[in-house]
Amino acid sequence: MEFFNNLALGLSVAMTPINLAYGFLGVLLGTAVGVLPGLGPVATISLLVPITFALPAPAALIMLAGIYYGAQYGGSTTAILVKLPGESSSVITAIDGNQMARQGKAGLALATAAIASLIGGTIGTAVIALAAPALAEVALDFGPADYFSLMLFGLLAAVIIAHGSVVKALGMILVGMLLGTIGTDVNTGMERYTFGIPALGDGLDFAIVAMGLFGIGETLISLDRNEGPLPAIRNLRGLWPRWADVRTFLPAAFRGTALGGALGLLPGGGPVLASFSSYALEKKISKSPERFGHGAIEGVAAPEAANNAAAQTSFIPMLTLGLPSSAVMALMIGALTVQGITPGPQLMEQRPDLFWGLVVSMWLGNFMLVILNLPLVGLWVNLFRIPTRFLYPGILMFCCVGVYSLNTSALDVFIATLFGLLGFVCHRLRCEPAPLLLGFVLGPMIEENLRRALLISHGDPRVFMERPISLSFLILSLVLLVMLVAPAVRKTREQAFQEGKA
Amino acid sequence: MAGPSKTLTIRWSTDLLTGLQFAAIAMAGGSIGARYPFGDPSHMGAGFFPKAVCSLLALIGTGLVTRAFTGGQEVVGEIDPRPLLLLVGTLVFGLVIEDLGFPLAGLVLVLFAHLGGRVFKPLGTSLLAIGLVGLCVLVFAYGLGLNLPMTRFR
Numbered sequence: 001m002e003f004f005n006n007l008a009l010g011l012s013v014a015m016t017p018i019n020l021a022y023g024f025l026g027v028l029l030g031t032a033v034g035v036l037p038g039l040g041p042v043a044t045i046s047l048l049v050p051i052t053f054a055l056p057a058p059a060a061l062i063m064l065a066g067i068y069y070g071a072q073y074g075g076s077t078t079a080i081l082v083k084l085p086g087e088s089s090s091v092i093t094a095i096d097g098n099q100m101a102r103q104g105k106a107g108l109a110l111a112t113a114a115i116a117s118l119i120g121g122t123i124g125t126a127v128i129a130l131a132a133p134a135l136a137e138v139a140l141d142f143g144p145a146d147y148f149s150l151m152l153f154g155l156l157a158a159v160i161i162a163h164g165s166v167v168k169a170l171g172m173i174l175v176g177m178l179l180g181t182i183g184t185d186v187n188t189g190m191e192r193y194t195f196g197i198p199a200l201g202d203g204l205d206f207a208i209v210a211m212g213l214f215g216i217g218e219t220l221i222s223l224d225r226n227e228g229p230l231p232a233i234r235n236l237r238g239l240w241p242r243w244a245d246v247r248t249f250l251p252a253a254f255r256g257t258a259l260g261g262a263l264g265l266l267p268g269g270g271p272v273l274a275s276f277s278s279y280a281l282e283k284k285i286s287k288s289p290e291r292f293g294h295g296a297i298e299g300v301a302a303p304e305a306a307n308n309a310a311a312q313t314s315f316i317p318m319l320t321l322g323l324p325s326s327a328v329m330a331l332m333i334g335a336l337t338v339q340g341i342t343p344g345p346q347l348m349e350q351r352p353d354l355f356w357g358l359v360v361s362m363w364l365g366n367f368m369l370v371i372l373n374l375p376l377v378g379l380w381v382n383l384f385r386i387p388t389r390f391l392y393p394g395i396l397m398f399c400c401v402g403v404y405s406l407n408t409s410a411l412d413v414f415i416a417t418l419f420g421l422l423g424f425v426c427h428r429l430r431c432e433p434a435p436l437l438l439g440f441v442l443g444p445m446i447e448e449n450l451r452r453a454l455l456i457s458h459g460d461p462r463v464f465m466e467r468p469i470s471l472s473f474l475i476l477s478l479v480l481l482v483m484l485v486a487p488a489v490r491k492t493r494e495q496a497f498q499e500g501k502a
Numbered sequence: 503m504a505g506p507s508k509t510l511t512i513r514w515s516t517d518l519l520t521g522l523q524f525a526a527i528a529m530a531g532g533s534i535g536a537r538y539p540f541g542d543p544s545h546m547g548a549g550f551f552p553k554a555v556c557s558l559l560a561l562i563g564t565g566l567v568t569r570a571f572t573g574g575q576e577v578v579g580e581i582d583p584r585p586l587l588l589l590v591g592t593l594v595f596g597l598v599i600e601d602l603g604f605p606l607a608g609l610v611l612v613l614f615a616h617l618g619g620r621v622f623k624p625l626g627t628s629l630l631a632i633g634l635v636g637l638c639v640l641v642f643a644y645g646l647g648l649n650l651p652m653t654r655f656r
Contacts (some may be wrong), residue, residue: 459544
């Protein structure tokens with residue numbers, strides 16, 4: 001009964017005109033950035049975070065969330081039509097989706113992607129509604145030692161799943177943690193790494209770090225790659241699938257949803273890993289695996305369902321534990337913190353309107369997305385044709401305006417420039433910038449929990465082993481470390497990412 | 503598109519450069535952080551955590567440098583420094599926005615953006631710059647009420 005009362009509360013929040021409007025704006029923007037290659041949800045959300053400061057908290061969260069899961073829909077459109085995935089989570093969709101389009105089944109591929117996405121998205125949201133409250137209750141018992149071990153586990157998991165070198169990703173996390181210590185130490189009042197600049201006393205603003213790394217940095221990277229546009233497939237007839245197609249792709253979509261939803265929960269998991277794994281699963285269990293890569297409809301349905309399910313369930317660690325499992329979630333936490341809201345186990349009791357409003361808005365948003373993406377697909381294809389020479393100066397200007405107007409400070413623009421440079425250098429050195437942002441957000445939390453745990457135990461490190469929750473996460477972390485070193489796992493991991501690049 | 507682009511080729515491995523970068527950051531962080539009190543585990547001082555992070559980072563940096571010398575390395579390769587002009591653009595944007603106002607800063611930014619992307623054309627770039635500045639003034643200064651210098655005409 002309580003569940004339905006909660007849903008009713010969520011409905012009343014999500015249906016207010018302002019929240020509906022911002023939810024729609026979010027999914028609209030999300031689709032747009034999903035379609036545009038080179039501009040992803042991380043960059044867009046970092047650009048829009050400053051704007052949300054002026055909004056009420058539910059509207060802000062609903063809009064930012066909409067951008068994130070909306071991008072999962074939009075990303076598949078260009079993946080199918082031009083074999084140019086708008087998002088990294090659609091890379092795998094491009095393989096079979098584009099083959100289908102080349103065989104004259106573009107409409108069917110798009111419809112399959114949209115329907116599978118809807119299945120993944122709505123079930124993923126249901127999982128949030130059912131599992132998050134229970135998990136939050138468990139999380140209330142978490143002590144500082146438990147949080148410390150959990151975050152350690154989360155960071156390690158994030159590293160394994162990140163592309164590229166594990167050692168480099170670990171280093172990037174540490175650099176992020178070091179950057180996170182800039183500012184006044186909350187416990188001792190001592191200023192660290194401020195170089196006597198008063199504005200740094202409150203620490204680096206995470207929105208500026210994010211806009212520099214992802215907004216400015218990604219713009220530089222996209223110029224560096226110098227990608228030319230590819231011819232798009234324009235024949236979009238036959239949007240509605242036939243029964244025979246539905247029978248093939250529905251089971252695949254449900255399997256994708258289950259796998260994606262589970263992987264989305266993992267720290268560092270999220271849509272990319274989900275889409276890769278579900279594709280691999282479909283290929284493995286299929287009776288005719290040779291069709292994969294040549295336009296297999298399951299190869300579109302499963303990864304698209306999986307990436308949407310994962311996009312939804314990756315909200316769970318953020319909402320119940322206050323832990324970001326990805327750069328996007330780190331951005332959401334940042335946006336909420338500025339609103340004076342600390343995501344965590346107390347969120348559901350203190351702000352049920354926020355939590356349930358978000359859940360209901362996700363359902364509404366997923367339906368809006370199907371309408372936005374299916375009948376209006378022609379529109380988005382045109383958006384894709386905007387030449388980059390118009391686009392990237394605009395992104396750059398939005399970045400600068402956003403950074404400057406955060407605190408009306410020119411210094412912030414210089415700091416963002418520095419992070420833009422860092423983003424570019426890291427790209428050339430084959431380091432992913434996302435772990436840095438995770439370390440930056442988690443660093444202060446890790447320090448605080450480590451300090452508290454050791455204060456309670458009078459400096460005895462055994463506290464991390466004595467608490468069952470903490471101990472289990474430490475054991476899990478150890479397992480992860482062993483797996484990392486084990487050559488077999490390294491090989492599979494490399495193969496999985498190699499397949500994605502093909 | 504301009505003719506053949508001038509590029510910079512770096513034959514060092516990415517591992518080596520990343521390792522050196524991490525080690526340098528760790529050393530800078532460690533030496534600046536040396537004067538923050540360390541405390542003891544039960545009462546961590548301001549320097550405890552930064553020092554722990556820096557030591558780990560130094561370890562990883564050393565590991566990468568070692569790996570760079572034991573084979574299996576990927577070199578950085580060709581770098582086109584031209585896109586870095588975008589950063590000059592954002593720098594100038596920050597320098598002039600307070601004194602000369604947003605419209606001018608925005609125009610300069612688009613100019614550098616197009617120079618950096620090798621797509622500069624006098625007419626096209628100016629039109630885009632004016633259009634984008636106008637859009638930003640409309641959306642940000644009037645629409646969202648952000649305080650951008652010299653965008654309100656009284």
